[in-house]
Amino acid sequence: MTDRLFSDRRDAGRVLAGPFTQTADEEVRRLLRAAASARAWAPPARTDLAVLRSELVPVRDGVPSDEVPFQIVGDARFVLIGEASHGTHEFYAARARMTRRLIEEKGFVAVAVEADWPDAYQVNRYVRGRGDDASAEEALRGFARFPTWMWRNADVLDFLGWLRERNERLDERARAGFYGLDLYSLHRSADEVVAYLEKVDPGAAARARDRYSCFDHSDGDDGQAYGFAAAFGAGESCERRVIDQLVDLQRNALRYQRAQGLLGEDEFFHAERNAAVVAAAERYYRTMFGGRVSSWNLRDRHMADTLFALSEHLGWQRSEPARIVVWAHNSHLGDSRATEMGARGELNLGRLVREHNRGDCRLIGFTTFAGTVTAADDWGRPAERKNVRPALPGSVEELFHEAGHKEFLVGLTRSAGAADLLRGARLERAIGVVYRPGTERQSHYFQTRLSDQFDAVVHIDETRALESLERTARWERGEVPETYPVAV
CATH class of the missing domain: 3.40.1660.10 (EreA-like (biosynthetic domain))
Structure with missing residues (x-):
């Protein structure tokens, strides 16, 4: 069910x-x-x-x-x-x-897509010349969960190649980025928050790891099992912990950003958005079992909040509306x-x-x-x-x-x-x-x-159908016509 x-x-x-x-x-x-x-x-x-x-x-x-x-x-x-x-x-x-x-x-200056924040941010690092990925195809490997073809496809690959080439001709502040608006990446976003804090504040990283450990008691890695248990009182709710973690990160924003300059501003924003994703995903997975209207609304409100936060961040960096x-x-x-x-x-x-x-x-x-x-x-x-x-x-x-x-x-x-x-x-x-x-x-x-x-x-x-980067024999074969076997 x-x-x-x-x-x-x-x-x-x-x-x-x-x-x-x-x-x-x-x-x-x-x-x-x-x-x-x-x-x-x-x-x-x-x-x-x-x-x-x-x-x-x-x-x-x-x-x-x-x-x-x-x-x-x-x-x-x-x-x-x-x-x-x-x-x-x-x-x-x-x-x-x-x-x-x-x-x-x-x-x-930015493309914001219906995709999870950490997956898209891996692509953002690539197109802005910051990441470790050697190609657009490698950068897209972060999109490993169903439905992979939404972003791991030939058309997105071509666009990202163009964007990387275009950005390389410009200085850092003029480069366009690629960002995700969605909230399904509960566990990966939690890992990204901890990874960021390990670089700037190891003590805070330990506290974040402890707060997020409450998700470890549910099976699976997509948040659904946690949401089911929490919604029906069969498991612990992590709501207070994820909110505390987001507030704690925001409270230390200036201290963390000053340590890294312009790159630090972006990396802190990435960490903060991941903490916001964890908080929104926790609510979403609990809400989805209570009614589709409330879960749909929560998801789209999160996408809007992320879009407006991104606009404010990029506008502040460029000293003009993004x-x-x-x-x-x-x-x-x-x-x-x-x-x-x-x-x-x-x-x-x-x-x-x-x-x-x-x-x-x-x-x-x-x-x-x-x-x-x-x-x-x-x-x-x-x-x-x-x-x-x-x-x-x-x-x-x-x-x-x-x-x-x-x-x-x-x-x-x-x-x-x-x-x-x-x-x-x-x-x-x-x-x-x-x-x-x-x-x-x-x-x-x-x-x-x-x-x-x-x-x-x-x-x-x-x-015609979108071409995934992983074209299978099943996809190549296509769908049997509805008239089969009459039309044979």
Whole structure:
């Protein structure tokens, strides 16, 4: 049972698409359902398609060739670029190309991703010329836990090679970094805190090791076993200890940083963020067994806190506001207030960034109609190259498919026609690291008002599976067609 609960928390499709529950927002959900049902039985109207076609911007390889993206971004400090799945090549490649331009031409100084802080920080050291790794592939070896293909893939490898080469031409303060926002690395983050303190304060390292030892009494290394035991009173709660450790580290910040100069500022920040991860992960693993809304909200609040802390740290170092690109799933970056998940009480990173930086952020999503995707049958299972079913009637993806263009961008802030059209409730697909075509409507679709969810959306009609750095025979073989053996 716990494995299923854990997979549900981690798979974006499952998180978004569970059945409605009875809450005070039932009327909102009823209206969303009614609107979506009304659209589901009929193809898109000719007038709708005409409006859409008149305002779409042609795209090649996922990126418009003109200045439209820059017009959308403007002077925003936070640009959040999503993905409709965790396993689609075109989303990763187009996002990387957009980010290159933002770094080179708009002065963005960091890429913050839906990944664990210590794993991403190993990459950060590499791209900034500080680490011991000899190549981008070595730097990515920190991503050793499922789902490894999210970051250990050909598109990320290519981007990191470019970023390292670009950084080598610049001085230290002008180099762009790579950072993680997520909270699953409970044990590795605890080890990173102890390792840092052993270098600057051995006595404090001993105290940290003792505090974190309370996690040693639960089996496993992902925090799930600890969370299960603590949530149901079968084991010790480490809450007080991890908070004490975070406070103790912060109390000694100046003393630790002064000993190492500029590098010390970064290394202390790395240690502090790891201590914050341990505290957030401890809460998350206890909360996940009490309800998916509370655990989802805790996770996205942590990602927002990390993003804002990173912005403050980089801005202070550069004596000017830091501009950051964020890479994560659409479900985290589109404003949840415009979606079914928001109607049932879930918030997300996109909403929190909009609320705290109104007018200073842009949310950009991706969609696809069909193709292939790298995903697993269940949490922890091997990656497969799966066929993505054509999008359901009444969905955003079906409307975009009927527009008749293979790739395009739709701006949703300045164009009244398309924005009004896409403000009505429609289905939207979300594929996480798990893809279950057999239950696709329930597992991978949710209702949304796209114009309120994003500032712009890029649609790529047919996409292909992301290529992991560890391509297996199972992935190479691909998925058996649904018509087998009839089609043989």
